[in-house]
Amino acid sequence: MKDKILKRFLKYVSFDTQSSDTTFTHPSTVKQKELAKYLVDELHALGVDNAFMDEYSYVYAKISGTNDEKTIGLAAHLDTALECSGVVNPKIIEKYNGEVIKINDYSFLDPKVFTQLNNQIGETLVTTDGTSLLGADDKAGIAIIMTLVEKILKEGKEYPNLIILFTPDEEIGEGTDKLNYEIFNPDFAYTLDGGAITDINYENFNAATAFLTFTGKAIHPGSAKGKMVNSQLVAIEFNSMLPDIRPDNTELYEGFDHITKISGGVEETKAEYIIRNHDLDLFHKQIQDFYDITEKLNAKYGYEVVKCVIKHSYSNMSEKVTKMPYVLDYPVNAIKAKGLVPHFVPIRGGTDGARMSYNGVVTPNLGTGGYNCHGPLEYASIDEMNQMVDILFDMLKEIK
Secondary structure (H helix, E strand, C coil), rough: HHHHHHHHHHHCCCCCCCCCCCCCCCCCCCCHHHHHHHHHHHHHHHHCCEEEEEECCCEEEECCCCCCEEEEEEECCEEEEECCCCCCCCCEECCCCCCCEEEECHHHHECCCCCHHHHHHCEEEECCCCCCCHHHHHHHHHHHHHHHHHHHHHHHHCCCCCEEEEEEEECCCCCCCCCCCCCCCCEEEECCCCCCCCCEECCCCEEEEEEEEECCCCCCHHHHCCEEEEEEEEEEEEEEHCCCCCCHCCCCCCEEEEEEEEEECEEEEEEEEEECCCHHHHHHCCCCCCCCHHHHHHHCCCCEEEEEEEEECCCCCCHHHCCHHHHHHHHHHHHHHHHCCCCCCCCCCCHHHHHHHHHCCCEEEECCCCECCCCCCCCCEEEHHHHHHHHHHHHHCCCC
16 A cells, blocks of 8 residues: 555646635636546546536545444645745655755755654655655645545445545635535544644634735935835834744744735835734734734824735634544544554644634544645655555544
């Protein structure tokens, strides 16, 4: 099975499925449909005749269980992140020896820095060539689910009804925008989306995006004294007034304000920030900071020098998941049965499952063996992916 899941994973990462936050279409990129269609064809070949892709590039498939008292959803996303190219040239490392991995002349995976490598000696790892991300987020999840489907159909004697779901545009926060809950209607579900296979995630950030427009007053610099307002400098001033909570100086449950885009000139500058916190009260305070600073700067300059629009993205699913604690018990018990130690790890981000949970389908997240996502140091453990298939296979037998 190890060779099978490796072959699947390498095939899936060969599809460039990078999403886009500038097209405003569903899906955001047509190329996501290519992988979706491939997965439908593969599901058909496995015997899941009802698998289909809808007009928005969502893939749905249903498998009737031997025990049909419960229906469980398993989901992963098709797209890859915006930070790096989605054109992937993977490198395979057989029987990792514990040494520093040279990705290219500029990029290295050092086990002293990436300490999880010390636990992966002897495993098969897949890395990038340093020019792109890998796409383990979330094609490792897809490979696990597809391999699990094949194993269930060949070997399964006890399992509930299953609904398989592959979503587009998770990386831009739109993975459930067009999800059809009349089709995807399980009793509960799990996303398979990154991290160690012993990690279980049911706490994620509350999330919002701030869209800021700074309007300056342009005039020839030779006669600018007392007249010019440089919108770029106002943007810098705004940023300096925010609390010093950034991704690079926070961890675990600590929130942050993160500038993701900025561009402009003297007359106008636009910036975007993502606002994140697990604690809802602190999250609301962070949002209020943006409004308060906007008000102060507008008062200082005597006109609307700053315009601030904040859009809510998703909420912490903990509130919903903790009302159904047994959905966590199932993976905890399955992980322990393999002699591993499960860990509840807060997500410093979000998943499709957060929005699903607030739309009536409680959906915590499980790990896939993918690490260092969204950059050229991303890699995946094929051994962990393989183990996760077995964990899920055994877990499903216990769901009655």
